Amino acid sequence: MTTPNPNSTPPDSPFDIYRILDAAINRASEGLRVVEDFTRMTLADSHLSLLTKQLRHGLTQATSLLDKQHLLAARDTLSDVGTNLALASEYCRTATEQVISANLARVQQSLRTIEEYGKTLSGELAKQVEQLRYRSYTLEKAILQTLTSSTTLRDARVYVLVDGQESPDHFRTLVRQLVAAGSDLLQLRDKQLEARELLQRAAILREELRDSKVRWIFNDRADLALASQADGVHLGQDDIDPTTARRILGPGKMIGVSTHSIEQARAAVLAGADYIGVGPVFPSQTKEFTEFVGLELVRSVAAEIALPAFAIGGIDENNVQLVCSAGLRRVAVSGAVTRSADPKQTIAALKNSLNG
Numbered sequence: 120m121t122t123p124n125p126n127s128t129p130p131d132s133p134f135d136i137y138r139i140l141d142a143a144i145n146r147a148s149e150g151l152r153v154v155e156d157f158t159r160m161t162l163a164d165s166h167l168s169l170l171t172k173q174l175r176h177g178l179t180q181a182t183s184l185l186d187k188q189h190l191l192a193a194r195d196t197l198s199d200v201g202t203n204l205a206l207a208s209e210y211c212r213t214a215t216e217q218v219i220s221a222n223l224a225r226v227q228q229s230l231r232t233i234e235e236y237g238k239t240l241s242g243e244l245a246k247q248v249e250q251l252r253y254r255s256y257t258l259e260k261a262i263l264q265t266l267t268s269s270t271t272l273r274d275a276r277v278y279v280l281v282d283g284q285e286s287p288d289h290f291r292t293l294v295r296q297l298v299a300a301g302s303d304l305l306q307l308r309d310k311q312l313e314a315r316e317l318l319q320r321a322a323i324l325r326e327e328l329r330d331s332k333v334r335w336i337f338n339d340r341a342d343l344a345l346a347s348q349a350d351g352v353h354l355g356q357d358d359i360d361p362t363t364a365r366r367i368l369g370p371g372k373m374i375g376v377s378t379h380s381i382e383q384a385r386a387a388v389l390a391g392a393d394y395i396g397v398g399p400v401f402p403s404q405t406k407e408f409t410e411f412v413g414l415e416l417v418r419s420v421a422a423e424i425a426l427p428a429f430a431i432g433g434i435d436e437n438n439v440q441l442v443c444s445a446g447l448r449r450v451a452v453s454g455a456v457t458r459s460a461d462p463k464q465t466i467a468a469l470k471n472s473l474n475g
Contacts, residue, residue: 137193147229150222151175164425181247278304278451300463308338321347361390399432421446
């Protein structure tokens with residue numbers, strides 16, 4: 120039988136509750152600072168850095184409902200039995216992603232502790248911390264998705280959009296040319312073909328790219344992307360949302376989102392997009408646009424967002440350097456390559472500017 124510690128206080132005493140809360144607040148704050156340093160200095164993502172900072176400041180605001188003197192008075196690190204309990208795994212991190220995952224988990228667990236024990240002192244505190252915990256889950260998804268996508272698409276520079284061409288044979292010939300020319304990604308985009316014809320073209324893509332490193336994406340149709348075993352789907356602002364697309368495709372497939380404003384770009388990051396399209400930048404010969412966001416949006420996205428972003432809309436060898444100067448090093452093109460007399464030379468020229 121365990122002998123009670125005569126110096127301990129009853130488990131429901133305000134002192135012990137404040138002691139628990141003080142430790143949890145410190146853990147959550149420390150974890151958020153670790154994550155914020157990463158989003159700021161490694162990812163250089165001001166959007167995610169700001170969201171992390173807002174979460175940290177939200178925690179400070181919520182816990183201001185507690186008496187600071189009570190928290191400090193209850194702090195007793197010297198007699199904390201937990202300071203001598205440790206696992207070997209706590210001192211081993213083989214990758215930055217492990218550091219971020221561990222600290223996000225620490226934040227979420229600590230917020231839950233604050234929420235639960237805080238209920239005994241302040242219902243308002245518990246409500247505010249509950250919302251912070253929910254926000255931390257969204258932040259975790261966005262940060263880890265940005266890390267994964269940045270690795271997956273690390274070398275992707277030229278993303279070529281293709282239509283179904285006048286026949287399956289013409290389409291096959293074009294795909295072979297684009298692969299040989301050095302395309303990094305291909306997207307099947309054709310508003311005229313019926314679903315059966317699109318799936319026929321998709322089968323050609325799957326066959327031609329089977330032994331290639333080139334990934335291919337279906338435009339708009341998550342259902343056809345699933346049926347054709349595409350590598351993913353690209354969604355416009357009027358298509359289904361990324362969450363619904365993810366339910367259809369499952370994990371491991373890429374989801375791209377077209378964005379025409381910085382607000383849409385931020386939303387796509389939080390929705391779990393693997394990459395975004397940014398534009399239209401310039402007038403295009405292959406698609407009509409009513410308005411152009413131009414290089415201003417390119418600059419805004421480049422300044423804020425680390426998730427892979429492809430500038431799109433009328434980009435060719437003559438203006439790609441303007442995109443680079445605005446901060447993006449990935450482009451999505453169509454006619455500039457598919458109508459080129461020498462696709463290999465065109466893609467090489469684009470990549471020379473993008474990698475310069």
